[in-house]
Amino acid sequence: MAKRALPQPSSERRQRGFEPAFGLMKEPVRAAGESRGFAVARLLTHWAEVAGEELARKTRPVKIGYGHGGMGATLTLLVKATEAPMVQMALPVLKERVNSVYGYAAVSHIHLTQTAATGFAEGQAEFTPAPKAPPPPDPVIEAKAHEAAEGVDDPSLRSALEQLAQNILTRARP
Missing domain, CATH: 3.30.300 (GMP Synthetase; Chain A, domain 3)
Known part of the structure; x- marks a missing residue:
């Protein structure tokens, strides 16, 4: 059985692996x-x-x-x-x-x-409205999050843990 030569990579082909989307x-x-x-x-x-x-x-x-x-x-x-x-x-x-x-x-x-708000042709130049402020957190969830991070002495770590606890407590469960 004769061996076939491997095709030579073209100069156009990228050899760098993954690229950022904007690069493409x-x-x-x-x-x-x-x-x-x-x-x-x-x-x-x-x-x-x-x-x-x-x-x-x-x-x-x-x-x-x-x-x-x-x-x-x-x-x-x-x-x-x-x-x-x-x-x-x-x-x-x-x-x-x-x-x-x-x-x-x-x-x-x-x-x-x-x-107009949507430009000359509908959808071509849509203007995005100002982002809405997130609703204030539920006081019960805030109290549970504060309680979960209560034993931590470092204030920045305690704040991060409270935020994590709030995110976990407020996420939607299937």
Whole structure:
């Protein structure tokens, strides 16, 4: 029986094992971003970090348009009509944050496009509401958790054990 030669690994094949999910999506995101004028994909993928949590809930970056001279781009943001006046007041701060991503004054204007809460087409630019505060813990469960961690002297360890006990006591059981 003749032995077959093993196929040579192609240069395209990854030989590093598991990769982070974003590593697999980096090129498609970059290509999609560049088609909309975003030379730095970080502006799209990390919008909450760039704009801040409050402004990120109210806005979505749509495109960057460059003028004829190439200097001073215009960033177009999607914003709910009810939030537009508040976002308008925060534009100077937002412009500084966006330009810090680029490393120079790439964006000279920010244009707001007002829309409904779900964007132009339903579901394409959904604005997430502010997260709801968790309900206060049940006093009976708090007392049981405090009782469970009662003998521990270290305050940080006792606090962690109380939190663990509360999580165990409040979890849903099948």
